[in-house]
Amino acid sequence: MQSIGQSKWSERTVGSIRPSFRSAFCVALFALGVALCTAGCTTPGGTTAATPTAVDSAAALPSWRDGPAKQTIQKFVADVTREGSPNYVPPAQRIAVFDNDGTLWSEQPLYFQFAFMLDQVKAAAPKHPEWKNNPAFKALVAKDYGALASHEKQLLQLVAVANSGMTVDDYDRTIRDWLASARHPKFNRPYTELVYQPQLELLAYLRNNGFKTFIVSGGTIEFMRPWAEKAYGIPPEQVIGSSQVVQYxxxxxxxxxxxxxxxxxxxxxxxxxxxxxxxxxxxPILAFGNSDGDLQMLQYTASGSGPHLALLVHHDDAVREFAYDRASKIGKLDKAWDEAIADGWTVVSMKDDWQTIYPAPKQ
Incomplete structure (x- = not known):
């Protein structure tokens, strides 16, 4: 079954993407504040709420510009939550999944968890001379982030060794300490402030309409769980990610x-x-990603027999964030973009569809 509003949106997508992907490829936690509460905050992960009204829809997504993307989201939510609608979906089945890196917060010039990992690996390197032949370690020493992104699995293995023997509680504290002091190289803000304001509003809007929201990320659950609930209202048990073996x-x-x-x-x-x-x-009946790493999640969601909505963020705003897609080593958007156009998925232009990118800096 085709997603609501798909055919019209696919035409808009082809016309609006234009050559923005030819531009330069340069390339976070903020407590849900006043704007998010205005969007209708609910208990994190809650699954019951009133049917949305026109006022709710208009007020819930203030950082989204009025246009096909916002209208498609609002129509989908209204349709699946309105009792009597042929596309009504019971609350228990209203599952929404979101990628994290590049979808809920920034990911350039290097995945934020990679930045944390690099500091951990550097600290452990003197104890592991055998790493000199590891391609991920070589890329790390050379600060070749493009090559590093191509050896993600090897890097994860280095990190697994660098942090083995540590209890999960100690590792949790290490992550919190790093996030409290680290700063993004371009914005000079804590990584925890580089979450996307429009997505914070969307998460709250969905929960306010009976959806249960999940993170489904290539990042590790150990890295995301210490801060995801405060940032997004998504509790630890609703964070799905890569994981390391843990022993009692x-x-x-x-x-x-x-x-x-x-x-x-x-x-x-x-x-x-x-x-x-x-x-x-x-x-899931709704999935939101931004790269080829999310392709299978979007395909899986779009294969449902009932109503569904597949969305992609297109990073096309070099002024307010970064512009990258097909040629990027980080968050490459190529095959998923082609499939979005072919299948009528909703492509959200960061430049055109988002009124603002990040929450205001904390004072």
Missing amino acids: QMRDGQPVLVRQPKLDFVDDGPGKPVGIYRNIGRK
Whole structure:
């Protein structure tokens, strides 16, 4: 079944994308504030809410410019939540999944978790001379971020070793400490402030209309869970990501969970539908991504027999954020873009559809 508003949107997509992908390819947590509360905050992950009204729809997404993308989202939500509608979906089945990097917060010039990983690997490097032949470590030493992105699995393995032997509680504190002090190289703001304001509003809008929202990311659950609830209103149990093997041990008479030097699951590309199946057990009716790493998640969602909505963020705003797509080493949008045009998925232009990008800086 075709998503609501697909055919009209696919025509708009082809005309509006234009040659923006030929521009330069340069290339976060903020508490949900007044603007988000205006959008109708609910208990994180809540699944019950009133049917949306025209006033709710108009006020809920103030950072979204009025246009086909916003209208498609509003029409879809109204249609699946209105009792008596032929496309009505019961609250228990209103599952919405979001990629994190490049979809909920920025990801350039390097995935934010990679920036954290690099600091961890650098600190552990003197103890591991065998890393000198590892392609990911070579790219790290050379600061070749393009090559580093091409060796994501090897980098994750380095990180797994660098942080093995640490309890999950100690690792959690390490992440929180890093996020409290690290700054983005372009914006000189904490990474935790570089979440997208329009997406914060959309998450709240969906929850206010009976959706349960999940993160489905290639990043690790260990990195995302310490801050995702405060940033997005998404609790730890609704964060799906890559993971490292963890082992139960007794230390000093106390039970602890200890990180092992081995990856358990990579939640990227074809791994995303698998992660959704394992952790949710229901096929989503809405999926939002930004890159080829989200292609299979969007395909899986769009294959549903009932109403569904597949969305992609196109990073085409070099002034307010970054402009990149087909040729980028980070967050490459190529095959997923082609499929979006062919199948009528909704492509959201950051430049044209978002009135603002980030929340106001914290004072």
